[in-house]
Amino acid sequence: MNKKIRAAIAxxxxxxxxxxxxxxxxxxxxxxxxxAEIAKLSQNNAVLTExxxxxxxxxxxxxxxxYALLEANKxxxxxxxxxxxxxxxxxxxxxxQVRQYQNMLAVDLAEKIFxxxxxxxxxxxxxxxxxxxxxxxxxxxNKFIRVVGHTDNVPVAKALQGxxxxxxxxxxxxxxxxxxxxxxxxxxxxxxVPSGRAEYDPIATNDTPEGRQKNRRIEILLIDxxxxxxxxxxxx
Numbered sequence: 001m002n003k004k005i006r007a008a009i010a011x012x013x014x015x016x017x018x019x020x021x022x023x024x025x026x027x028x029x030x031x032x033x034x035x036a037e038i039a040k041l042s043q044n045n046a047v048l049t050e051x052x053x054x055x056x057x058x059x060x061x062x063x064x065x066x067y068a069l070l071e072a073n074k075x076x077x078x079x080x081x082x083x084x085x086x087x088x089x090x091x092x093x094x095x096x097q098v099r100q101y102q103n104m105l106a107v108d109l110a111e112k113i114f115x116x117x118x119x120x121x122x123x124x125x126x127x128x129x130x131x132x133x134x135x136x137x138x139x140x141x142n143k144f145i146r147v148v149g150h151t152d153n154v155p156v157a158k159a160l161q162g163x164x165x166x167x168x169x170x171x172x173x174x175x176x177x178x179x180x181x182x183x184x185x186x187x188x189x190x191x192x193v194p195s196g197r198a199e200y201d202p203i204a205t206n207d208t209p210e211g212r213q214k215n216r217r218i219e220i221l222l223i224d225x226x227x228x229x230x231x232x233x234x235x236x
Contacts, residue, residue, distance in 0.1 A: 083107070083222075086136035095129050103224045105143075107133060109178075111150075111216035118160045120173035122181055130178065133220065134185035143222040145192045147182070149175035150219065152212035153199040171196030178218055 083105055084091065084098050091098060095113055099106040114126030122130070137145065149171030156164045164170040175194035183189045204211035 082139065083136055087132060090129055090132060096133070105222040107220040107222075109133075109218040109220070110213075111174075111218065112213070114178075114218060115174055118157050118164070118170065120164070120170060120177055122177055127181060130181050131185050134182050134187055137182070137187055137220075137222070140222055141188070141191070142225060143191070144225055145182075145187065146219075146221040146223060147175045147178045147192065147194045148201075148219040148221065149173070149178075149194070149196040150201060150215060150217045151199050152202075152215045153206040154212065167198035168196055171198045174218060178220070 087096060087098060087107070090096050095110055097108040099108065109126075109129070113129065114122055116123065137143075151167040151171050153167075156167060156170055164173065172194065173196075175196055179189070179192050179194040182192065199206065199215065202211075202215045203217075204214040206212050206215060
């Protein structure tokens, strides 16, 4: 009887030992799985945190750019208003016109006030107006000033073709004389450049006297240095 009891106890003990071994193996396996899951979640969390940080930085950058654009627009409007105010009397007389673009301000000068037909020498009345224009432009050291001469499509008179063979030469000469005079009244020459477009950039038809008169003009363009720098980079 004792032998039977001892045998039963031995069998039971072996079963318990085997059961314990199986439970420990399953536990370790489950623990390893949980550890891997936790590691994956931690990794995903780190990725999400990095993405959120990048998004926040992007939002901050966009906000800063938006603010910079608003401030730039305010500054451009302020400069435009100041230029119009400084030249208001000449605008009222019809001697010139002030226009605003996104990155530019333009002063259009009526050709008949500044030059005789087929000539490039500035008339005394034109110099008086340019002196006022120069005074108004002195507050724009941050601008690049481009002076552009324009003509109608009527060829230069034969008597003057020895000096100006075509409207190209005439338009450039007029722009150059405007630049030279603006320099005399205090505008830095480093910020100016003359150019001519002849009859190839009309703003009106050349089929009527009124249209041709509008096309004969001098443009003074005030361009942001940032735009000039960008254009220079594109040309390289």
